[in-house]
Amino acid sequence: MASPGFRAVLPGALCYNRRVGEADPAEDKRQLVVLEGVRKSFGDLQALRDIDLTVSAGEVVVLIGPSGSGKSTLCRCINRLETIDAGTILIDGMPLPQEGKALARLRADIGMVFQSFNLFAHKTVLQNVTLGPIKVRDIPKAEAAERGMALLERVGIADKADRYPAELSGGQQQRAAIARALAMDPKLMLFDEPTSALDPEMIKEVLDVMIELAKEGTTMIVVTHEMGFARSAARRVVFMDGGRIVETADPDTFFSSPSTERARDFLSKILAH
Amino acid sequence: MSVLIHNLGAFGAGFRTTLALTLASFAGALAIGLVVASMRVSPVAPLRAAGTAYVETIRNIPLLVLLFLFFFGFPKMGIQYPPFPSAVIVMAAYTGSFVAETIRSGVNTVARGQAEAARAIGLTFPQSLRLVVLPQALRAVVAPIGNLFIALVKNTALASTIAVVELGSVYTRLITETAQPVAILFGATVGYLALALTGGWIFAEIEHKVAIKR
Numbered sequence A: 001m002a003s004p005g006f007r008a009v010l011p012g013a014l015c016y017n018r019r020v021g022e023a024d025p026a027e028d029k030r031q032l033v034v035l036e037g038v039r040k041s042f043g044d045l046q047a048l049r050d051i052d053l054t055v056s057a058g059e060v061v062v063l064i065g066p067s068g069s070g071k072s073t074l075c076r077c078i079n080r081l082e083t084i085d086a087g088t089i090l091i092d093g094m095p096l097p098q099e100g101k102a103l104a105r106l107r108a109d110i111g112m113v114f115q116s117f118n119l120f121a122h123k124t125v126l127q128n129v130t131l132g133p134i135k136v137r138d139i140p141k142a143e144a145a146e147r148g149m150a151l152l153e154r155v156g157i158a159d160k161a162d163r164y165p166a167e168l169s170g171g172q173q174q175r176a177a178i179a180r181a182l183a184m185d186p187k188l189m190l191f192d193e194p195t196s197a198l199d200p201e202m203i204k205e206v207l208d209v210m211i212e213l214a215k216e217g218t219t220m221i222v223v224t225h226e227m228g229f230a231r232s233a234a235r236r237v238v239f240m241d242g243g244r245i246v247e248t249a250d251p252d253t254f255f256s257s258p259s260t261e262r263a264r265d266f267l268s269k270i271l272a273h
Numbered sequence B: 001m002s003v004l005i006h007n008l009g010a011f012g013a014g015f016r017t018t019l020a021l022t023l024a025s026f027a028g029a030l031a032i033g034l035v036v037a038s039m040r041v042s043p044v045a046p047l048r049a050a051g052t053a054y055v056e057t058i059r060n061i062p063l064l065v066l067l068f069l070f071f072f073g074f075p076k077m078g079i080q081y082p083p084f085p086s087a088v089i090v091m092a093a094y095t096g097s098f099v100a101e102t103i104r105s106g107v108n109t110v111a112r113g114q115a116e117a118a119r120a121i122g123l124t125f126p127q128s129l130r131l132v133v134l135p136q137a138l139r140a141v142v143a144p145i146g147n148l149f150i151a152l153v154k155n156t157a158l159a160s161t162i163a164v165v166e167l168g169s170v171y172t173r174l175i176t177e178t179a180q181p182v183a184i185l186f187g188a189t190v191g192y193l194a195l196a197l198t199g200g201w202i203f204a205e206i207e208h209k210v211a212i213k214r
Helices: A004-008 A071-078 A101-108 A125-135 A141-154 A170-182 A200-215 A227-233 A251-256 A261-270 B002-006 B008-041 B045-058 B063-077 B083-109 B112-120 B125-140 B142-162 B167-178 B181-210
Strands: A031-042 A045-056 A060-064 A086-091 A110-113 A188-192 A220-223 A236-241 A244-249
Touching (some): A031 A071, A045 A244, A060 A227, A071 A086, A101 B112, A110 A170, A110 B112, A125 A141, A125 B125, A141 A170, A170 A200, A170 B112, A200 A220, A200 A227, A220 A227, A227 A251, A236 A251, A236 A261, A244 A251, A244 A261, B002 B008, B002 B181, B008 B045, B008 B181, B045 B083, B063 B083, B063 B142, B083 B125, B083 B142, B112 B125, B125 B142, B142 B167, B167 B181
Parallel strands (some): A060 A220, A060 A236, A110 A188, A188 A220
Antiparallel strands (some): A031 A045, A236 A244
């Protein structure tokens, strides 16, 4: 969250207190995530080369591209799970802070869902969901549990509240992980290949939850191979290859008439079956 | 065997001292181990360096040397404690260096994603260590920490060298006094076995109880 002093000097920051997702045309112009000239290397491998990307409040942006194209790295840079070598990342107008308390506060406002779920193995599903609210937001335990149960209800696994992650199916674990992220009332949700580790039957139950979130106006950045989701829920599709953003378009345009040869080639390969 | 019965009082006193020495040193070792292991996995380089220096110094010096250094050497620098507290401090420091390494290896068994998820919901590094990583790391190292407990039980016998009247010094004295070494050694063996076996059993129970379903 921006400090009051910082808000005052930001021209576009007049409606900060509005919750993400409330229908307000002015809100849509609020730039929640701004990346400029972002570069990142792992040793000799250039994972990200001069990435520019802006995501407005309420937008659902889907990042697609072949393996190794940098889309997951990009997603992870946004809450600084990966540090960047050059460029700037602004979240809600503020540059990403260095590792420390300020970064922790910022991360609390950004929900993240991982490919491998990463539920806390030693805690029950409900404890997973309430840990952040209790320890980061200082919400009383009873209240956190009540809200946690409501969230588990919403993702359809309230009956698993007292189970441990290992006792759940992959799809249930991922829905629990989404509930854990939502429990922090994030203004932005990052999904890093949320369905890639799931059986086909379980993919739908997770995508259903995500589509519901998108409909409610949650700002989402989604790295996925689920073209169906991209088509139905994305406002924009960002196609990446070799660490660059090759093409950005609305889903209809992107899937029917991609403008770059690389995107056409990629789509022909994944949509052939 | 009557020699044992006659000296039961002395044995009992020695056993109680050994027990107290073991428990106090072990509590200290766990505390030191937790702190030093946390330092060694911290993102702050000076803390990591200090943790490494501690471990590599303490664990590579023989316990007997550490005891003599602390009890006979440190008083020359104005640091002086009675025998029992001295033994507790040295044993805790020594065992703590091994506990730290054991916990650190436990931390390495915790999947990277656990710490990432902890940070992603806004926990600070100390919080993620305390609430997510260490609870899982400790569950993974209950058995090796049980080993360290048993080693400590036996190491306490060295405290007799700095005039702590524990089980080890009791049997050394009784052997000289009674000239019946076999019976006396048998008694001492039973004492140490009882302590070590009970410790081992407790750790097995703990391990069973806190195991994480995966």
